[in-house]
Amino acid sequence: MSAGQKNRSDKNLGAHLRDAGLTALICLPLAFPMFGFQLVPGGEGGNVKTFGTSVELRFFWVIIALIVIFLGRLLISLLSSKAFSKQVVGAQPRSVNTQSMSSITPWLGPGILGVALLWPWFPFVDRWLVDLGILVLTYIMLGWGLNIVVGLAGLLDLGYVAFYAVGAYSYALIALNFDLTFWQCLPLAGIFAAMFGILLGFPVLRLRGDYLAIVTLGFGEIIRIVLLNWSDLTNGPDGLSGIPRPTFFGLPFKNDGSGTNFHSFFGLEYTSMHRIIFLYYLILVLALITNFVTERIRLLPVGRAWEALREDEIACRSLGINPRNTKLTAFAIGAMFAGFAGSFFATRQAFISPESFTFIESAIILAIVVLGGMGSQMGVVLAAIFLIGMTELFRELEQFRMLAFGAGMVAIMIWRPRGLLTKRKPSIRIAHTVDFK
Amino acid sequence: MKNPILRVENLIMRFGGLVAVDDVSFNIFEDRITALIGPNGAGKTTVFNCVTGFYRPSAGQITMRVGDRTHRLEKLEGFKIAQKAKIARTFQNIRLFPRMSVLENLIIAQHNELMRASGFSLYGLLGLSGHLKAESNAVKLAENWLNKINLIDLADIEAGELPYGSQRLLEIARAMCTKPKLLCLDEPAAGLNASESSDLAKLIKDIRDRAKCAVLLIEHDMGVVMKISDHVIVLDHGAKIADGPPVAIKKNRAVIKAYLGEDDENGGSPPSISACSRNALEN
Structure with a gap:
C-alpha cells in the first residue's frame, strides 16, 4: 500500500x-x-x-x-x-481556519481604532505618514459608503466616484460663491450628493448585476465629462482653486498675523502640522460617523431590507417590501457619505479638478469593498490599509508598485476568494437558542 | 352562499400568440384549502402568478376582499399585493434569503409593520427606542412560527444551511409572518419525503384552522391534494374543466381524460384518479 x-x-x-x-x-x-x-x-x-x-x-x-x-x-x-490532501484527511479544515480568524477579529476593531486615534502622536510619524493616514481614512470612508450600496444592498455600482465629485464640487462652489464655512457646506454637499444618488437610482431600478454596473459606469463618466465641459460653472479642466480651508471652530490655521489664529489663540508656535493633524482627526470622525450609521442601519428595518434585496429581490416583492424605495434609500445614503468625503477632499486639497474623479478611483474603492469581503466593515478597513497603504509605501519602487498592487490582489483572491473577512453576524438573535460555536 | 375572499373572473393571459389562460373564473373562500391542479402546461402557474401579481393579466378581474375593503389585484403594483391585499406566496424553487439567519428571514417578512413602528428607521437611527417594542413583538410572532415548524433551535443559523425540507417549511412560515389572508403555495410538497410531506399537510391544515388564512395551492402530489384540500379546481389547456370537492373530482370523467388521455373508449369503470395520476406524473 x-x-x-x-x-x-x-x-x-x-x-x-x-x-x-x-x-x-x-x-x-x-x-x-x-x-x-x-x-x-x-x-x-x-x-x-x-x-x-x-x-x-x-x-x-x-x-x-x-x-x-x-x-x-x-x-x-x-x-x-x-x-488539499490535508483537507481530505483532516475534518473540516475550513472551520478551523475561520475559528483562528474569529479569535483575532474581536480585537482587531478596537486595536486599529486605538492606533488610528494615536497615529499623529507616534514618535516615528512624520508629516508624510499623517498625510498617508488621511488618504487611507478617506478611502476607508468611501469604502464604507460604497459598502452600503454594494455590500448591503447588492447593487454593483461602478460610478461611485461621481458622488465623491458631486460632493467636492458642491462644497467648492458653495464655499467660493456664498461664503459659507466648512461646517455649513458639509451637510449641503451631502444632500446634493444624495440627490444625485436618487437621480441615478431612478433609471436603474430595474437593472441588476452586469447591466447595473455598465449604467453606473456611464453615469460616473457623464458627471466627470460634464464637470470638464461646463466651464462657466466648474472652470473646466483648470479646476477650482482657492477653496477655503477648514477652521477650528472659527479659528483659521494661518500665520498671517491678522486676527486670532489657531496657534495664537492656544499660545502655540505656528507649524503647518496643526492643520494636517486637524484634517486627520476630521476625516477620522467623518469615517467613524459613516461606520456608526452603517452599523446602526444594518440592525434597523431598512438595513435588513437592503440585505434581503441583495439576497433575492423577487422574494422581497412577494413579502410586500417596496423595492423602489429600498433601492433609492441605499443609493441616496451611500451617495451622501461619498458627498461628505468629497467635501473633505476639496477642503484638504484646496484645489479640485475633474482629473481627481476618474474611473480608476471608482475601481479602487470597489476593489477595497470586494477584497475586504462584501458587507464587512472591518474588511474595508483592512483592504484600504492594504491597498492604499501598500501602494504608497511602495512608491519608491516607482513602476513596480503597480506590480505589488496586482500581486497583492492575486494573493488575496487565492487565499481568501470571498474577501478578507466574510463572517456575517445576524442582525437579531433569539435569546434562548443554543449557541453554535 | 358565503362571500368569497378571492374572486377571479374571466381571467385571460396571453403571451404573444399563445393563450396560456383562457377565460378562467373561480372563487376562493375564507376557511378552505383550495387546490389548483392540472397536467403540465395547463396554466396553473400562470393563474398563480396573475393572482400574486407577478404577471399582469391580459383581461379579466381579480378581486381580493380584506375585511370590508376590496382590492383589484390586476391594478395593484407587485409588492402591494402582499402589503395591501394581504396575499402571501411561496415559490416552486425555494426563495429564501440564504445568507441571512432563519430568524432574520421571518423578521424581514414583517418589514412594513416595523418600518411604520420605527418611523421608517429614523427613530432607530436617532437612538430612540420606540421601535424596540414592535421588534420584540415581531420576534414573538417569528418564534411562534419557528416552534410550529420545529426550527426554534436553529433560529440563528443561515437559512441556506438548512436541509431542503426545513427550507420549504421556513418559506411557508416566512409567508405567514406577513399576516396574510390568503396564502398561495406553489408545489409545496415537491421534493419532500413521506414524513416531511405529512408534516407539511399538518402545517397547512393548521394555517387554515388556527391562523384563519385561506390557502391556494398548486400541487402534483395527488395524495397530498386529496388528503388536505377542501376544494379542487382543475385546469387543462388554459381552461377550467372541473371545480368541486375532492371526492367529486376523483370521479369526474373530464378530469380523468385530461390526465390519462382518451380513455373512455374502454368503457370500463374509470380508474381512481389518485392512483393513475401518480403513475402518469411520476415520469
Missing part, C-alpha cells in the same frame, strides 16, 4: 513539474519582450532610424524570469496540493 501511495505521489510530483514547466513556457513570450530587450543610447546601430539608440538583447534576464516563474509555480502547486 505504501509503495502504491509513494508511486502516486511521485506521479503527482511529475505532474507538478510538468505544470510548472508549462507555465514557464507560457511566460516566455511575455518575458522576452519585457525583459529581453533594452534600449541603450548610442551603440553600434546608432543611426537616424533609431535616434542614436540601439537594442541590446538580455537573454540572461529572460532566463532568470523563467526560473523564478518555474519555481514559483512549482511552490504554489505543491503547497496547494498539500493543503
Whole structure:
C-alpha cells in the first residue's frame, strides 16, 4: 500500500513539474519582450532610424524570469496540493481556519481604532505618514459608503466616484460663491450628493448585476465629462482653486498675523502640522460617523431590507417590501457619505479638478469593498490599509508598485476568494437558542 | 352562499400568440384549502402568478376582499399585493434569503409593520427606542412560527444551511409572518419525503384552522391534494374543466381524460384518479 501511495505521489510530483514547466513556457513570450530587450543610447546601430539608440538583447534576464516563474509555480502547486490532501484527511479544515480568524477579529476593531486615534502622536510619524493616514481614512470612508450600496444592498455600482465629485464640487462652489464655512457646506454637499444618488437610482431600478454596473459606469463618466465641459460653472479642466480651508471652530490655521489664529489663540508656535493633524482627526470622525450609521442601519428595518434585496429581490416583492424605495434609500445614503468625503477632499486639497474623479478611483474603492469581503466593515478597513497603504509605501519602487498592487490582489483572491473577512453576524438573535460555536 | 375572499373572473393571459389562460373564473373562500391542479402546461402557474401579481393579466378581474375593503389585484403594483391585499406566496424553487439567519428571514417578512413602528428607521437611527417594542413583538410572532415548524433551535443559523425540507417549511412560515389572508403555495410538497410531506399537510391544515388564512395551492402530489384540500379546481389547456370537492373530482370523467388521455373508449369503470395520476406524473 505504501509503495502504491509513494508511486502516486511521485506521479503527482511529475505532474507538478510538468505544470510548472508549462507555465514557464507560457511566460516566455511575455518575458522576452519585457525583459529581453533594452534600449541603450548610442551603440553600434546608432543611426537616424533609431535616434542614436540601439537594442541590446538580455537573454540572461529572460532566463532568470523563467526560473523564478518555474519555481514559483512549482511552490504554489505543491503547497496547494498539500493543503488539499490535508483537507481530505483532516475534518473540516475550513472551520478551523475561520475559528483562528474569529479569535483575532474581536480585537482587531478596537486595536486599529486605538492606533488610528494615536497615529499623529507616534514618535516615528512624520508629516508624510499623517498625510498617508488621511488618504487611507478617506478611502476607508468611501469604502464604507460604497459598502452600503454594494455590500448591503447588492447593487454593483461602478460610478461611485461621481458622488465623491458631486460632493467636492458642491462644497467648492458653495464655499467660493456664498461664503459659507466648512461646517455649513458639509451637510449641503451631502444632500446634493444624495440627490444625485436618487437621480441615478431612478433609471436603474430595474437593472441588476452586469447591466447595473455598465449604467453606473456611464453615469460616473457623464458627471466627470460634464464637470470638464461646463466651464462657466466648474472652470473646466483648470479646476477650482482657492477653496477655503477648514477652521477650528472659527479659528483659521494661518500665520498671517491678522486676527486670532489657531496657534495664537492656544499660545502655540505656528507649524503647518496643526492643520494636517486637524484634517486627520476630521476625516477620522467623518469615517467613524459613516461606520456608526452603517452599523446602526444594518440592525434597523431598512438595513435588513437592503440585505434581503441583495439576497433575492423577487422574494422581497412577494413579502410586500417596496423595492423602489429600498433601492433609492441605499443609493441616496451611500451617495451622501461619498458627498461628505468629497467635501473633505476639496477642503484638504484646496484645489479640485475633474482629473481627481476618474474611473480608476471608482475601481479602487470597489476593489477595497470586494477584497475586504462584501458587507464587512472591518474588511474595508483592512483592504484600504492594504491597498492604499501598500501602494504608497511602495512608491519608491516607482513602476513596480503597480506590480505589488496586482500581486497583492492575486494573493488575496487565492487565499481568501470571498474577501478578507466574510463572517456575517445576524442582525437579531433569539435569546434562548443554543449557541453554535 | 358565503362571500368569497378571492374572486377571479374571466381571467385571460396571453403571451404573444399563445393563450396560456383562457377565460378562467373561480372563487376562493375564507376557511378552505383550495387546490389548483392540472397536467403540465395547463396554466396553473400562470393563474398563480396573475393572482400574486407577478404577471399582469391580459383581461379579466381579480378581486381580493380584506375585511370590508376590496382590492383589484390586476391594478395593484407587485409588492402591494402582499402589503395591501394581504396575499402571501411561496415559490416552486425555494426563495429564501440564504445568507441571512432563519430568524432574520421571518423578521424581514414583517418589514412594513416595523418600518411604520420605527418611523421608517429614523427613530432607530436617532437612538430612540420606540421601535424596540414592535421588534420584540415581531420576534414573538417569528418564534411562534419557528416552534410550529420545529426550527426554534436553529433560529440563528443561515437559512441556506438548512436541509431542503426545513427550507420549504421556513418559506411557508416566512409567508405567514406577513399576516396574510390568503396564502398561495406553489408545489409545496415537491421534493419532500413521506414524513416531511405529512408534516407539511399538518402545517397547512393548521394555517387554515388556527391562523384563519385561506390557502391556494398548486400541487402534483395527488395524495397530498386529496388528503388536505377542501376544494379542487382543475385546469387543462388554459381552461377550467372541473371545480368541486375532492371526492367529486376523483370521479369526474373530464378530469380523468385530461390526465390519462382518451380513455373512455374502454368503457370500463374509470380508474381512481389518485392512483393513475401518480403513475402518469411520476415520469
